[in-house]
Protein backbone atom coordinates (compact mmCIF):
# COMPACT_ATOMS: atom_id res chain seq x y z
CA UNK A 427 0.00 0.00 0.00
CA UNK A 428 1.53 3.35 -0.95
CA UNK A 429 1.30 6.43 1.26
CA UNK A 430 -1.27 7.98 -1.08
CA UNK A 431 -3.55 4.98 -0.83
CA UNK A 432 -6.22 4.47 1.78
CA UNK A 433 -6.97 1.04 3.17
CA UNK A 434 -10.47 1.34 1.69
CA UNK A 435 -8.90 1.28 -1.77
CA UNK A 436 -8.04 -2.37 -1.12
CA UNK A 437 -11.40 -3.37 0.31
CA UNK A 438 -12.64 -6.60 -1.25
CA UNK A 439 -16.21 -5.31 -0.96
CA UNK A 440 -15.48 -2.36 -3.23
CA UNK A 441 -16.94 -3.09 -6.68
CA UNK A 442 -17.20 -6.76 -5.83
CA UNK A 443 -17.73 -8.82 -9.01
CA UNK A 444 -20.41 -11.11 -7.54
CA UNK A 445 -21.97 -9.40 -4.51
CA UNK A 446 -23.84 -6.11 -4.33
CA UNK A 447 -22.94 -3.61 -1.59
CA UNK A 448 -26.23 -4.56 0.16
CA UNK A 449 -24.83 -8.03 0.85
CA UNK A 450 -22.71 -6.48 3.61
CA UNK A 451 -25.90 -5.45 5.41
CA UNK A 452 -27.78 -8.71 5.01
CA UNK A 453 -28.34 -9.73 8.61
CA UNK A 454 -31.42 -11.55 9.84
CA UNK A 455 -32.10 -11.86 13.53
CA UNK A 456 -28.68 -10.33 14.07
CA UNK A 457 -26.81 -12.98 12.06
CA UNK A 458 -25.50 -12.95 8.43
CA UNK A 459 -27.82 -14.86 6.11
CA UNK A 460 -27.89 -15.59 2.38
CA UNK A 461 -25.60 -13.16 0.58
CA UNK A 462 -24.68 -11.84 4.02
CA UNK A 463 -23.00 -15.19 4.72
CA UNK A 464 -21.12 -14.82 1.43
CA UNK A 465 -20.09 -11.30 2.43
CA UNK A 466 -18.81 -12.61 5.75
CA UNK A 467 -16.77 -15.20 3.85
CA UNK A 468 -15.19 -12.41 1.77
CA UNK A 469 -14.37 -10.41 4.90
CA UNK A 470 -12.86 -13.36 6.73
CA UNK A 471 -10.95 -15.17 4.05
CA UNK A 472 -10.40 -12.85 1.10
CA UNK A 473 -10.16 -9.19 2.13
CA UNK A 474 -6.56 -7.95 2.55
CA UNK A 475 -7.64 -5.10 4.84
CA UNK A 476 -9.83 -7.03 7.26
CA UNK A 477 -7.76 -5.83 10.21
CA UNK A 478 -7.94 -2.15 9.27
CA UNK A 479 -11.65 -2.49 8.60
CA UNK A 480 -12.23 -3.98 12.02
CA UNK A 481 -10.21 -1.20 13.66
CA UNK A 482 -11.69 1.72 11.78
CA UNK A 483 -15.21 0.86 10.72
CA UNK A 484 -17.92 1.98 13.11
CA UNK A 485 -21.48 1.07 12.34
CA UNK A 486 -24.55 -0.90 13.20
CA UNK A 487 -26.12 -3.86 11.45
CA UNK A 488 -23.19 -4.35 9.11
CA UNK A 489 -20.91 -7.22 8.17
CA UNK A 490 -17.31 -6.04 8.17
CA UNK A 491 -13.86 -6.82 9.43
CA UNK A 492 -14.38 -10.58 9.65
CA UNK A 493 -17.42 -10.34 11.89
CA UNK A 494 -20.38 -8.04 12.19
CA UNK A 495 -21.73 -5.16 14.22
CA UNK A 496 -25.02 -5.78 15.96
CA UNK A 497 -27.84 -3.28 16.47
CA UNK A 498 -25.99 -1.81 19.47
CA UNK A 499 -22.85 -1.23 17.45
CA UNK A 500 -21.08 -4.04 19.31
CA UNK A 501 -18.68 -6.11 17.22
CA UNK A 502 -19.53 -9.79 17.08
CA UNK A 503 -16.74 -12.09 16.20
CA UNK A 504 -16.98 -15.84 16.07
CA UNK A 505 -14.35 -18.49 16.39
CA UNK A 506 -12.60 -18.48 13.02
CA UNK A 507 -12.19 -22.24 13.12
CA UNK A 508 -15.95 -22.77 12.99
CA UNK A 509 -18.89 -21.83 10.77
CA UNK A 510 -22.62 -21.93 11.37
CA UNK A 511 -25.02 -23.63 8.97
CA UNK A 512 -25.55 -20.47 6.91
CA UNK A 513 -21.86 -19.91 6.45
CA UNK A 514 -21.39 -23.57 5.53
CA UNK A 515 -24.18 -23.26 2.95
CA UNK A 516 -22.50 -20.14 1.51
CA UNK A 517 -19.09 -21.79 1.39
CA UNK A 518 -20.39 -24.93 -0.33
CA UNK A 519 -22.82 -23.10 -2.62
CA UNK A 520 -25.75 -25.07 -1.16
CA UNK A 521 -29.00 -24.16 0.54
CA UNK A 522 -29.21 -24.17 4.35
CA UNK A 523 -31.90 -26.86 4.02
CA UNK A 524 -29.46 -29.14 2.22
CA UNK A 525 -26.86 -28.57 4.92
CA UNK A 526 -29.49 -29.62 7.45
CA UNK A 527 -30.13 -32.80 5.44
CA UNK A 528 -26.42 -33.58 5.20
CA UNK A 529 -26.09 -33.06 8.94
CA UNK A 530 -29.01 -35.41 9.62
CA UNK A 531 -27.34 -38.02 7.39
CA UNK A 532 -23.99 -37.64 9.15
CA UNK A 533 -22.19 -36.18 6.13
CA UNK A 534 -21.40 -33.17 8.29
CA UNK A 535 -20.90 -33.43 12.03
CA UNK A 536 -21.39 -30.34 14.19
CA UNK A 537 -18.60 -29.70 16.67
CA UNK A 538 -21.02 -28.16 19.13
CA UNK A 539 -24.33 -26.40 19.54
CA UNK A 540 -24.07 -22.84 20.85
CA UNK A 541 -26.28 -19.74 20.77
CA UNK A 542 -29.07 -21.90 19.36
CA UNK A 543 -27.03 -22.98 16.35
CA UNK A 544 -24.84 -25.86 15.24
CA UNK A 545 -21.19 -25.00 14.59
CA UNK A 546 -19.06 -26.94 12.12
CA UNK A 547 -15.32 -27.27 11.74
CA UNK A 548 -13.96 -25.05 8.96
CA UNK A 549 -11.40 -27.77 8.15
CA UNK A 550 -14.15 -30.36 7.68
CA UNK A 551 -16.26 -27.99 5.60
CA UNK A 552 -13.31 -27.14 3.35
CA UNK A 553 -12.57 -30.84 2.85
CA UNK A 554 -16.20 -31.43 1.91
CA UNK A 555 -16.04 -28.48 -0.47
CA UNK A 556 -13.49 -30.37 -2.55
CA UNK A 557 -16.06 -33.05 -3.39
CA UNK A 558 -19.43 -31.33 -2.83
CA UNK A 559 -20.06 -27.98 -4.37
CA UNK A 560 -22.06 -26.58 -7.24
CA UNK A 561 -21.36 -28.37 -10.52
CA UNK A 562 -18.61 -26.62 -12.43
CA UNK A 563 -19.81 -25.08 -15.66
CA UNK A 564 -22.84 -23.52 -13.97
CA UNK A 565 -23.56 -19.92 -13.02
CA UNK A 566 -23.61 -20.85 -9.33
CA UNK A 567 -20.14 -22.39 -9.53
CA UNK A 568 -18.80 -19.39 -11.45
CA UNK A 569 -20.19 -17.03 -8.81
CA UNK A 570 -18.66 -19.08 -6.01
CA UNK A 571 -15.24 -18.87 -7.70
CA UNK A 572 -15.57 -15.08 -7.65
CA UNK A 573 -16.65 -15.01 -4.02
CA UNK A 574 -13.67 -17.16 -3.05
CA UNK A 575 -11.41 -14.96 -5.18
CA UNK A 576 -10.38 -17.95 -7.27
CA UNK A 577 -9.55 -18.01 -10.94
CA UNK A 578 -12.70 -19.65 -12.41
CA UNK A 579 -11.98 -23.11 -13.77
CA UNK A 580 -12.09 -23.68 -17.54
CA UNK A 581 -15.59 -25.15 -17.49
CA UNK A 582 -17.00 -22.21 -15.59
CA UNK A 583 -15.17 -19.71 -17.78
CA UNK A 584 -16.54 -21.33 -20.94
CA UNK A 585 -20.12 -21.16 -19.70
CA UNK A 586 -19.71 -17.60 -18.48
CA UNK A 587 -18.26 -16.45 -21.80
CA UNK A 588 -21.03 -18.30 -23.65
CA UNK A 589 -23.65 -16.58 -21.51
CA UNK A 590 -22.17 -13.16 -22.31
CA UNK A 591 -22.41 -13.91 -26.02
CA UNK A 592 -26.13 -14.70 -25.90
CA UNK A 593 -28.23 -12.18 -27.80
CA UNK A 594 -30.00 -9.75 -25.50
CA UNK A 595 -33.20 -9.44 -27.56
Ligand code: SF4
Pocket residue numbers: 437438439440450468469470473474475476479480489490491492
Ligand atom coordinates in the same frame (compact mmCIF):
# COMPACT_ATOMS: atom_id res chain seq x y z
S1 SF4 B 1 -13.33 -6.68 5.82
FE1 SF4 B 1 -15.24 -6.86 4.67
S2 SF4 B 1 -16.36 -4.95 4.94
FE2 SF4 B 1 -14.23 -4.64 5.60
S3 SF4 B 1 -13.22 -3.78 3.81
FE3 SF4 B 1 -12.92 -5.99 3.75
S4 SF4 B 1 -14.61 -6.83 2.54
FE4 SF4 B 1 -15.14 -4.72 3.10
Ligand SMILES: [Zn+2]
Pocket residue numbers: 562563567568571578579580581582583
Ligand atom coordinates in the same frame (compact mmCIF):
# COMPACT_ATOMS: atom_id res chain seq x y z
ZN1 LIG C 1 -15.58 -23.95 -11.89
